Amino acid sequence: MGRSPCCEKEHTNKGAWTKEEDERLINHIKIHGEGCWRSLPKAAGLLRCGKSCRLRWINYLRPDLKRGNFSEEEDEIIINLHSLLGNKWSLIAARLSGRTDNEIKNYWNTHIKRKLYSGGIDPQNHQPLNASAAATTTPTATTVPPSNTVATISNKKRNNDSISNIKHDTSNNNFQFVNGTEDSNCSSGVTIEELAFNPHNQLNLDLSIGLSTNQPKVSSSTINQENKNKKLKQEPQILYQLYNGNKVNTTQQGVCLCYGLGFQSNNKACSCKAMGSATTTVTATIATNNDMCRFYQPMSF
DNA sequence: AAATCTATCAACCGCCGCCAT
DNA sequence: CATGGCGGCGGTTGATAGATT
Structure with missing residues (x-):
C-alpha cells in the first residue's frame, strides 16, 4: 500500500x-x-x-527572490552554465541567487535563445550555426559527439545526481569535473566556476585551424574572427595554423579545427592530443572548457 | 479606435526517483 | 519486495500586456 x-x-x-x-x-x-x-x-x-x-x-x-531584469553578467552566467549543464534549470538557478528555475527557463526561451541565434550560435548545442549544419552534412565527417558532452551525460538522469560527477570544493566554492567526465584527449582542467563566474569571460566564438600533434600551447583567442577570415581569404591555397600571428603550413599534416564555445577563460589553449595518425578521418573530442576540437585528414588545395 | 500579432511569464502537466506504507 | 504517493523537475500552455497594422 x-x-x-x-x-x-x-x-x-x-x-x-x-x-x-x-x-x-x-x-x-x-x-x-x-x-x-x-x-x-x-x-x-x-x-x-x-x-x-x-x-x-x-x-x-519567496521573500529572497530577486525581481527585475537580468543583468548582462547573469546572462553570461546562464549561457555558460547552460553550455555545461544543458536544460538543468534548477541547477542553473541554484547558482544564481534570487532567481528561480522557472524564471531562468522563461528568460532563456524568450531572450537568450534569440540572442544566441542572432549571434550565430545554436542555443541547443552552443555551436556556431554554420558549423553545426556543416557537421551533419560534410561527407568527410563521421559521427561527431555533441558539443555539450557534460550536459548529455547529465541528462541521462534527471535528479540532482546528474552532476554527481562535478566535485564541489566548499573551501573555495569551486566546482571541478571528476573521474570520467573530463575528456582524456582534450583537457584544460578548467572549473565550472572559472567558466561561469569569471566576469572577464567573454562569449568565445573563436575559430582556429592548425596542427595539433605535439604542438606548443597556443592561444586562439588573440586572433579575432575578422583577422582570421582575412588571412584565410588572402591565402586560400594553404591552411595555416595561427600561433599568435605566426603561421605554420599544415597542409601536409593533420588539421585540428578548434573552436571555442561559451566563454573564454584566461586564453585557454587547445591541448588536443587526439592526433595519432594522419590517416584518421575525424576524431572529435571536447574539452571541459567547451572548446571543440576536431581532427581532419590532410587536405590538398 | 479596433483588430491582429507578438512577447512575456505564471501556472499547469506529466514524468521520474525516492521512500513511506 | 511491491505499490503508489510525494517532491521536484523540465516542457508546455494560456492569459495578458504591449506593439503593430
Missing part, C-alpha cells in the same frame, strides 16, 4: 492566484515554515493542490 493522495483534485482551485490566497500562503509559511506541501493547503485554508502552493511560493512569493 502507498500513501493517500496529496489532494482531492475536484475541490481545488486552478489558474491565477488571488491576493487573498497569496496572503494565506505567506502567513502560513511564516508561521510554520516550508515543508509538507501535501498538508499545507488544508492547514492554510487554501483550496489548492500542494504542488500548486509549492510552485507559487518558490516562483513568486
